Amino acid sequence: MNSSLSLSRFLPYRLSITSNAISQRIAVEYRAQFDLKVPEWRVMAVLGDVGPLTQRQLVGATFMDKVAVNRACKVLVENNHVRRHPNTLDGRSHLLELTPEGRAIHAQVMPLALKMEQEIMNCLTAKEQREFSRTLDKLFAQVRDIDPED
Template identity: 60%
Template sequence: MPTETSHAPVLANFLPYELSITSNAVSGRIAELYQARFELKIAEWRIMAVLGEAEARTQRELAALTLMDKVAVNRACKVLEDRGLVGRQPNAQDGRSHHVALTDEGRAIYGQIMPLARDVERQLLEPFTTSERDVLRDLLGRLRTAAGQIEAAED
C-alpha cells in the first residue's frame, strides 16, 4: 500500500545542502593542493590566511573569523606552532589568552600559497562574467548576513 509522502524539497535542491557540497568541493580541491605542496589541512590554512592579513589574533578571534569551533582552532594552532609557522605571545589585556601570529617561516609559506589560492579562485570564477561575479559575491554576503540574523534571533 503506497504511503503518503511530503512535498518537502529534494535534498539536492535544499540550499544549505547545495552550499555545503559546493563548499566541500571547492575546499577539498584547494586542500589537495595545500596538502601536497605545504602539508597543510584546511583548518590550518584558514588560520594562516586570517593571520596573514593581521599582526596577531587570539584563538577566540580566529574562531569567530573562520567560523570554526574552538577545538578545531586550538588543534590547528597547535599543529602550526609545532611546525614553527605560528608563535604565541601572552595577551596583556586578558591573561587567559594568547595572541597567535605567523612566524617568518609562516609568512614565507603564506606568501607562496596566496598566488596559488588566487589562481584557483580565478579558475573557479572563469565561467562567470564580471557582473555575475559581483552578483555572486553580493548574494553570498547577504546569505551570511541572513544566517547571522537567524542565529541571533534564536539566542
C-alpha cells in the same frame, strides 16, 4: 519547508558541499607543497589577513569549532608556522601570529589559492561574479543578523 524537498535543492546543503569541494580542490595544491590541512590553512589565512588573534577570535573569524581551531593551532605552533605570545590585554589568553616561516608560506599559498579561485570562477561572467559576491554578502549578513533567541 516541504518535507519532500530534495536535499540536492536545499540551500545549506548546496552551499556546504560547494564550499567543501572548492576548499578541497584548493587544498590539493597547498597540501602537496606545504603539508597543510584545510583548518590549518584557514587559520594561517586569517592570521595573514588580519594579524595576531586569540584562539577565541579565530573561532569567530573562521566559523570553525573550538576543537578544530585548537588542533590547527597546535599543529601550526609545532611546525613553527605560528607562534603564541601573552595577550597583554587579557592575561588569560594568548595571541597567535604567523612566524616568519608562516608568513613565507602564506605569501606562497595566497597566489595559488587566488589562481585556483579564478579558475573556478571562470565559469561565470564578470557580471555574474560581481552578483554572486553581492549575493553571498547579503546571505552572510542575513544569517549573522538573525538572532538565535528569536
